[in-house]
Amino acid sequence: MIDWQDTGTILSMRPHGETSVIIDAFTAQHGRHSGVVRGGISRKIAPNLQPGTHVMLTWRARLDHHIGAYTVEPLKSRSAVLSDRLGLAGQNSVCALLGFTLAEREPHPTLVERTEPLFDAIATNEKNWTQRYMQWELALLDEIGYGLDLRSCAVTGARDDLAYVSPKTGRAVSRAGAGDWADRLLPLPEGLQGQGSASTLEVVQGLRITGHFLARFAVDSRPLPAARERFVEMLARLTPEDAAR
Numbered sequence: 090m091i092d093w094q095d096t097g098t099i100l101s102m103r104p105h106g107e108t109s110v111i112i113d114a115f116t117a118q119h120g121r122h123s124g125v126v127r128g129g130i131s132r133k134i135a136p137n138l139q140p141g142t143h144v145m146l147t148w149r150a151r152l153d154h155h156i157g158a159y160t161v162e163p164l165k166s167r168s169a170v171l172s173d174r175l176g177l178a179g180q181n182s183v184c185a186l187l188g189f190t191l192a193e194r195e196p197h198p199t200l201v202e203r204t205e206p207l208f209d210a211i212a213t214n215e216k217n218w219t220q221r222y223m224q225w226e227l228a229l230l231d232e233i234g235y236g237l238d239l240r241s242c243a244v245t246g247a248r249d250d251l252a253y254v255s256p257k258t259g260r261a262v263s264r265a266g267a268g269d270w271a272d273r274l275l276p277l278p279e280g281l282q283g284q285g286s287a288s289t290l291e292v293v294q295g296l297r298i299t300g301h302f303l304a305r306f307a308v309d310s311r312p313l314p315a316a317r318e319r320f321v322e323m324l325a326r327l328t329p330e331d332a333a334r
Contacts, residue, residue, distance in 0.1 A: 090149060090150075090151060091149070091153050092147065092149040093118075093119065093147075094146065094148075095116040095119050095122075095146050095148070096117050096143065096146070097114040097116030097119075097144060097146055098141060098142065098143050098204070099113070099114050099139065099140050099142045099144060100112075100115055101188060102129070105125055105129075108127070108129070108130055108131070109128065109129050109130070110130060111156070112161070114144070114159075115204065116201075117201050119194060119196060120191065120195045120196045121191045122194055124146070125156060125158045125159065126138060126158070126160075126161055127158060134161070137161060137166075138161065139166075140180065141170060141212065142167060142168075143163075143208070146159050147160040165209075167209070167212035169212050169213065169214075173214055175219075175324070176211045176212065176214055176218075178319055178323050179211050179219070179320055180212070181316040181319075182316050182319075183211075183225070185315075185316035186317055187229075189307075189313070189314050190306060191232075197232055199228075200228060200229065203228045206221075207222060217286055217287070219287075220280055220287040220292055223281060223296055223299070224281075226295075226296065226300075227299060229299075230302055230303065235259065235303070235306050236259070237259040237298070238258075238261065239251065239254070239260075240261070242263040242265075242266040243260035243261065243266070244262055250263045250264050251282065252264045252271075252277055253267050253276060254276075254298055256273075256274065259302055261277060261282075262277075275297070276294055277298070281294075281295035288328075292324060293321065293325050293328060296324070300313060300317070300321065
């Protein structure tokens, strides 16, 4: 018998048989990991298995490659997000992207350190949490090997007046370096570079950049998760410029 304990946040839940469910959780030491919760559809247990809930997990299986069974102890519900449409959309997007990009059972401790505070910020409707979400997508790209280089211009080497991102290389380009190629590059908002507070418009522009590279990561032409697209569309509707389409 193999077993371990770990903390994590539930990403998804789906029915399994007549009375059980399978949950997918993003854990501190074991990465994204699934398991069966016996009796998970019951009124007593089901509320503790909602996506976004922070839990203590005990996983047991006869062999390591088996799906195994979870015992779940709730640590933090984050249920306040249910009354906030934008926050719920953001949380759902985080959960969906983790399931979309991360292989099962591969530890990602650095990403966990970025993700858990983001879940908390969304649940408490922390000021500028959407900007933190945008920076989180940058961290996710780094984690999966598609990180952007926004430190200096890919053409001139300058560190000032960076205004674009190359859609091919993910490197920043200055206005001077862009020249006649500017219309072929992605506009780079200052907020994506971590310079001050980002407006909603800048967040949407930044997410269109990170979305471009997340889509490049996808295999077999898989579209980005619908939850992520709904979140970006909801943010875009909050801007009078409709995110400068």
